[in-house]
Amino acid sequence: MAETLRDILDAAARGVFPPADGGTTVVPQPSPRHAGVLSFTAHSFVVTDEDPDWIYDTLRDVDCDALAATLNPRFLAAFMERTGRWSETVDAVLVGSPLPGEPPLALTEIKDAGHPRIGYAHGRRDDVRAWTAEGGVVVMGRGVAGRLEVSVEVDETVRQRGLGRLLVTAARHLVTEPLWAQIAPGNARSVRAFQAAGYRQVGAELLLHAR
Numbered sequence: 077m078a079e080t081l082r083d084i085l086d087a088a089a090r091g092v093f094p095p096a097d098g099g100t101t102v103v104p105q106p107s108p109r110h111a112g113v114l115s116f117t118a119h120s121f122v123v124t125d126e127d128p129d130w131i132y133d134t135l136r137d138v139d140c141d142a143l144a145a146t147l148n149p150r151f152l153a154a155f156m157e158r159t160g161r162w163s164e165t166v167d168a169v170l171v172g173s174p175l176p177g178e179p180p181l182a183l184t185e186i187k188d189a190g191h192p193r194i195g196y197a198h199g200r201r202d203d204v205r206a207w208t209a210e211g212g213v214v215v216m217g218r219g220v221a222g223r224l225e226v227s228v229e230v231d232e233t234v235r236q237r238g239l240g241r242l243l244v245t246a247a248r249h250l251v252t253e254p255l256w257a258q259i260a261p262g263n264a265r266s267v268r269a270f271q272a273a274g275y276r277q278v279g280a281e282l283l284l285h286a287r
Contacts (some may be wrong), residue, residue, distance in 0.1 A: 079101075079103065080103065080104075080106065080221070081103050081104075081105075081106050081110075081114070081121070081123055081220070081221040082106060082221040082222060082223070084103070084114070084121060085220070085221055085223050085256075086254075088116070088171065088278045088279065089171050089173075089254035089256075089278075093116050093117065093119070093278070094116055094119040094121075095119060096116075096117050096118035096119060097118065097119060098118050098119070098142055098143055099119055099120075100119070100120045100121070100122060100131075100132070100135060100145070100146055101119070101120070101121050101122070102121075102122045102124065102128040102131050102132075103121050103122070103123055104123075104124075104125055105123055105124060105125050106123075106220070106221040106222070107221075108286065109285075109286065110123065110219075110220050110221065110283065111123050111124050111125075111159060111161060111283070111284040112124075112163070112281060112282050112283040112284045113146045113147055113152070113155075113281060113282050114169070114279060114280075114281045115146060115147055115279050115280045115281065116278065116279040117279075118143055120145075120146040120147075122146060122155075124155075124159065126158060126159060130158065131155075134151060134154050134155070135151060138150050138151045147166055147280065147282060152282060155284065156284060159284060160286075160287060161284035161285055161286055161287065162284070162285055162287060163282055163283060163284050163285065164283075164285075165260050165282070166260075166261070166280055166281070166282045167258035167259055167260055167261070167280065167281055167282070167283075168258070168259050168260075168261050168267060168277055168279075168280055169256065169257070169258055169277065169278055169279045169280060169281050170256070170257045170258075170259065170267075170270050170271070170275040170276060170277045170278065171254050171255065171256050171257070171275060171276060171278055172244070172247075172248050172254070172255045172257075172270075172273065172274055172275040172276070173248070173254055173255075173274075174248055174249075174251045174252050174253060174254070174255070175245070175248040175249045175274075176249075177249060178249060179245070179246035179247075179249040179250065180242055180245055180246055180249075181209050181242050181243075181246055182209060182210075183207040183208070183209050183214065183246055183250075184207060184208050184209075185205065185206070185207050186206040186207060186208055186213070194206050194215065197215045197217050197227070200217075200219060201217030201218055201219045201225060202217060202218040202219075203217055203218045204216070204217035205217065207246075207250075209239070209242075209243060209246070211230060211231045211239050212228060212229060212230045212231065212239050212240070212243045213228065213229045213243075214226065214227075214228050214243050214244075214246065214247050214250075215227050215228070215229075216247065216250070216251070216255070219256070220256075220281075220283065223254070223256045224251060224253055224254070224255055224256060225255075225256045225257065225258065226244065226247045226255050226256070226257055227257065228240055228243040228244055228247070228266075228269075230243070240265070240266065240269035241269045241272045241273050242273075244257070244269055244270050244273040244275065245273040245274070248273070248274070255275075257270055257275060258281065258283075261280075
């Protein structure tokens with residue numbers, strides 16, 4: 077039985093990765109919402125319902141190292157034109173395992189569905205929930221292939237005090253399954269906060285959004 081995207085993600089959360097053979101595997105979209113590229117060490121997955129032959133032919137025509145082809149701008153531009161989708165940025169993908177016990181700071185769940193962070197998350201995730209702490213917000217919801225995803229926001233007035241690390245640590249105490257985060261690599265402050273909280277980078281991805 078062929079692997080699904082969720083199979084691949086669940087394995088990565090356990091530390092089991094595809095062979096570093098320089099290959100590319102096309103896997104079907106888990107839903108109409110989710111298409112894109114998921115890249116691990118020396119192996120990539122193109123998530124699409126498009127013809128796999130078109131994917132492989134287009135990758136062969138990209139003038140770059142084959143290991144980088146799936147995230148090369150030329151391939152991605154052709155992929156977006158082919159599918160009529162759009163994208164934002166290539167993200168680092170990190171995952172953290174659940175933690176026992178109480179969170180390291182007090183959190184209050186936000187019940188206001190109109191809260192701006194909840195509204196933004198609803199455009200990308202299902203089953204969205206959010207919590208607030210003094211100076212910050214934690215948002216979680218079901219994203220790519222149903223994985224549980226987290227994002228945080230820290231007020232500018234309290235930055236550089238370790239609150240981001242505490243928030244993403246607290247999120248691990250609220251779950252019973254792996255918790256995923258997508259972070260723009262240039263957002264070094266956020267990357268450091270997640271890594272300090274025990275999240276492990278497992279790969280990179282670019283999502284293509286339906287217009």
